[in-house]
Amino acid sequence: MDLRTAVYNAARDGKLPLLQKLLGGRSREELDELTGEVAGGGTPLLIAARHGHLAVVEYLVDRCGASVEAGGAVHFDGETIEGAPPLWAAAAAGHLPVVRSLLRRGASVNRTTRTNSTPLRAACFDGHLDVVRYLVGEHQADLEVANRHGHTCLMISCYKGHGDIARYLLERGAQVNRRSAKGNTALHDCAESGSLEILQLLLGRHARMERDGYGMTPLLAASVTGHTNIVEYLIEPQPRAPQEEEAAAPGEPPAERCCPASLEAAVEALELLGATYVDKKRDLLGALRHWRRALELRQRGGALLPRPEPAPRVPAYGYSREASSPEELDALIRDPDAMRTQALLVRERILGPAHPDTSYYIRYRGAVYADAGDFARCLRLWKYALDMQLRHLEPLSPMTASSLLSFAELFAYVLQDRGAAAAGPRGGAGARIGVADLLGVLAKGVREVERAQQLAREPGDAAPLGKALAVLLHLLDLLEQLACAPGQEHAKRQAVYRLLRAAPRGRHGFTPLHMAVDRDTTHVGRYPVGRFPSLPVLRLLLACGADPDSRDFDNNTPLHVAARNGCPAAMRVLVEAGAHMDATNAFGKAACELLDARLLATGAVQPFQHVTLQCLAARALGRAKLPYKGRLPEDLEAFVELH
8 A cells, every 4th residue: 555545544444543643744745645536536534524534624624734625526326426626525425514615614605526516515405404594594505506407505405305404595595496407396306205294395485387308397396206395286276285385475474375386287287196006016017097078177167178189109009098987987997008009199199209217118018028028019119119219319419329229138048048939938939030130120229330430520528429339249149140131230330430531539549440350349238148359249340340440539540449358360360351561549559569568479460471571671770760741742651649
């Protein structure tokens, strides 16, 4: 253990005498070095504040000159918070004495993490009322600083069910109708968490029933999350709650509170609540009860409240339609499968195809069928959900990427298990999953990558694109295990050509060819799909025009990556395709220099058999640093640059 780690561990454990021994008598430069960030990203002061070691905090600041503002990485509830200042960590953990001490020593009360979370928001998240009162009452912490998603302190206290903090923030002037980046308000957060008491408090403060970016009201949000108490409260007229009485304007009579939901809103809320009872609570009788009540409300007073015109029947739903009479509802209870399809129909009508829950529960239902061995039905639902996501979600959204991965995992399972499944009940369904299914998903995945590349205006996070590329390579690996008809082979190669033409790059600037020879491509999800490096995928990419000398951000060619992954067979395929064995990366290393010495000694790769006199001349010219640019033809200049 090095000295810096020892200092960090002593601060974490609150061992002040050991810390004094380790840091005593050090120069300013040494103290700055030892109280800086360790490999994990945190500082001794940050970790001491997180664990509430007041004496250690004050020693590090007063005697060692540790910065009270230096941010770092700190762990809470299994998550890593990046860029957290010590005050944030102390507030999040509820250590009021440390909070007081840091503020007295100059810490900024509104300093944020990388996600723009303030110490006040951290205290609100975990319900530390004493810290909240101190930050706001004594140091005027800003109530309205929102995190990167636009969520305020009031919103998070409502979502976490901390009514005492929500009340205090409202008393201090928190904006009750503030909206997040996706348009939700504190009322939405109460509805999602089931905090009826806080919801009543907000309504007493004139909170409005707004729609968020998905068109969801707090009432619908309560239905989606299955909080029946919130739904009942919002759809039925009833006397003012004590919280609303308390928050009402002086002299306002305690009259009956009018129902804030229209008849149509109440009906949709009950219908959606029924769908939630089916898929989330697995309570079919409860779902039927809510659907019956919704039907009764539609017919209240003899005036029928019609549904919107029915959409065209969907093959993925077995061409089913929604029940529209008491008799049809009663018939559903005899067919649980029809009840589950009814829930999908209701959810898609009310939430719409752009809402994440719509496609999520379609995929969930498909997964249930897959677990039962009905792969054909699973595929129909998953394809329908994927098409919905491709039409309505942003390119390469996490949900779309998850759908593509699910297809790859399902295909891998069925194809690997086909021999055993053919003799059992899964055989008929499993046998119908083949080349056409894989090609269809592959084509849709390639179109999604093309769409992402076309809309990308500036370099962003490469992780989503890298994950999508990995899934597509796994699909190709599975396809290469199957016999394709001539037309299918053409469609496969056409999809690969389009993928290469889009020129996507994953992490480290990897092209699909780099990823095909990288063992990390194997780890794409929780379940095994294929193994990489994959020679079949490598050969397919090269046959469709992939550049064997393409470079990543460190100027590595696929040959370098294959060498680093200890795959001489992939190196031979690349060299046969024209890759230059002596091409160097940004660190001046050729591929054979990255290959394990034991593999090189076996003769599995013969680097000198693939080095020409022209290659040696180009490398000598580059090493001599002679001024060749502008004096050679362009193609020769490029050749020298390669080496």
